[in-house]
Amino acid sequence: MEENFKMVAKTLFGFEDLLAEELLKLGAQKVEKGVRHVSFYGDKGFMYKSNLGLRTAIKILKPITSFTVSNENDLYENLYNMSWEDYLSAKGTLAVDATVHSEKFKHSLFIAQKTKDAIVDKFRDSTGQRPNVDLKFPDVKINVHIDRHQCTVSLDSSGESLHKRGYRSATNIAPINEVLAAGMLMLSGWDGQSDFMDPMCGSGTLLIEAAMIACNIPPNLMRKEFAFERWQDWDVDLFEKIEESLLKKTRDFHHRITGFDKAPSAIAKAKENIRSARLEDFIHVQHEDFFKTKKGGSEKLHMVFNPPYGERLNIDMEAFYKHIGDTLKQNYLGTEAWFITSNLDALKHVGLRPSRKISLYNAKLEAKLVKYVMYEGSKKKKYMN
Numbered sequence: 001m002e003e004n005f006k007m008v009a010k011t012l013f014g015f016e017d018l019l020a021e022e023l024l025k026l027g028a029q030k031v032e033k034g035v036r037h038v039s040f041y042g043d044k045g046f047m048y049k050s051n052l053g054l055r056t057a058i059k060i061l062k063p064i065t066s067f068t069v070s071n072e073n074d075l076y077e078n079l080y081n082m083s084w085e086d087y088l089s090a091k092g093t094l095a096v097d098a099t100v101h102s103e104k105f106k107h108s109l110f111i112a113q114k115t116k117d118a119i120v121d122k123f124r125d126s127t128g129q130r131p132n133v134d135l136k137f138p139d140v141k142i143n144v145h146i147d148r149h150q151c152t153v154s155l156d157s158s159g160e161s162l163h164k165r166g167y168r169s170a171t172n173i174a175p176i177n178e179v180l181a182a183g184m185l186m187l188s189g190w191d192g193q194s195d196f197m198d199p200m201c202g203s204g205t206l207l208i209e210a211a212m213i214a215c216n217i218p219p220n221l222m223r224k225e226f227a228f229e230r231w232q233d234w235d236v237d238l239f240e241k242i243e244e245s246l247l248k249k250t251r252d253f254h255h256r257i258t259g260f261d262k263a264p265s266a267i268a269k270a271k272e273n274i275r276s277a278r279l280e281d282f283i284h285v286q287h288e289d290f291f292k293t294k295k296g297g298s299e300k301l302h303m304v305f306n307p308p309y310g311e312r313l314n315i316d317m318e319a320f321y322k323h324i325g326d327t328l329k330q331n332y333l334g335t336e337a338w339f340i341t342s343n344l345d346a347l348k349h350v351g352l353r354p355s356r357k358i359s360l361y362n363a364k365l366e367a368k369l370v371k372y373v374m375y376e377g378s379k380k381k382k383y384m385n
């Protein structure tokens with residue numbers, strides 16, 4: 001039996017509960033929430049599984065040591081004394097990234113450089129050879145995290161951020177991050193049990209993530225590579241077994257997923273990405289102006305979208321958000337509508353009272369995910385039934 005070890009899954013602000021829940025469902029042990037991260041225990045197979053199957057994780061780190069540091073010499077000495085040959089060969093390649101929350105250490109680039117120096121010097125002194133730096137495809141990617149005086153050194157098992165699912169080849173002006181899209185959908189309670197719509201779909205990210213949730217498709221199945229595939233203990237048979245076990249859990253979806261956008265170029269990009277994700281059977285996109293559309297039929301509709309913020313399009317925000325509210329109110333009864341915005345002033349012009357507001361970040365912008373419920377008939381009547 002493989003031994004369990006500690007791992008840390010990084011995520012976006014506001015998604016810690018979602019990620020902890022995902023980890024528990026996958027079978028993680030000792031799950032503990034932090035800020036923008038969740039720690040857990042599992043074996044090597046579970047590390048593969050978490051990279052393939054988590055929708056709200058950005059990275060899966062494997063901590064290998066921790067020590068206290070009070071100056072850069074401490075840092076260098078501790079790093080130099082580690083058994084780097086267990087993870088890397090003298091002819092191999094490495095990359096280092098660092099995050100720093102400390103009065104003493106201010107510059108993450110300096111810490112990354114110091115780490116690289118210690119590792120390279122250790123190999124040069126003991127073998128006469130040194131590993132090279134390769135920022136794009138290193139054999140080992142090392143993460144150094146300093147919190148005040150505590151330094152944790154981890155191996156980055158993911159490599160490129162896990163939001164890079166591998167299906168998105170075409171993007172529009174400001175595409176939504178795939179992890180943010182998946183988290184928004186999960187917070188909205190999307191479970192694949194009704195029709196779904198994104199009325200301003202851009203390059204189709206929310207539609208694709210919605211289809212993957214509805215069909216229980218592992219989000220990172222299309223990725224070209226994970227960092228652990230270059231590790232010395234890479235086990236391709238185990239990986240394929242894990243992949244197969246996740247694929248066996250996919251399910252059928254019996255509703256419609258629809259996307260509108262009024263820009264023909266966005267629709268072309270969305271179609272390309274949907275094809276790339278092999279989800280054409282589930283998603284239908286069309287060139288439409290949402291403000292001129294109506295909900296068809298009386299079935300429940302679940303709507304999640306990312307309207308323009310004014311950061312990326314020059315539009316009259318007050319009129320635009322009023323138009324969103326009017327269209328929902330008049331044309332989309334029987335709809336649960338969620339959208340994200342960082343234009344908090346514009347929200348006042350929707351003309352509807354949100355039944356929920358959740359604080360998130362879209363890139364570096366503080367944002368709110370808001371929910372509006374369009375009841376069939378009056379709200380009062382709804383509660384009397």
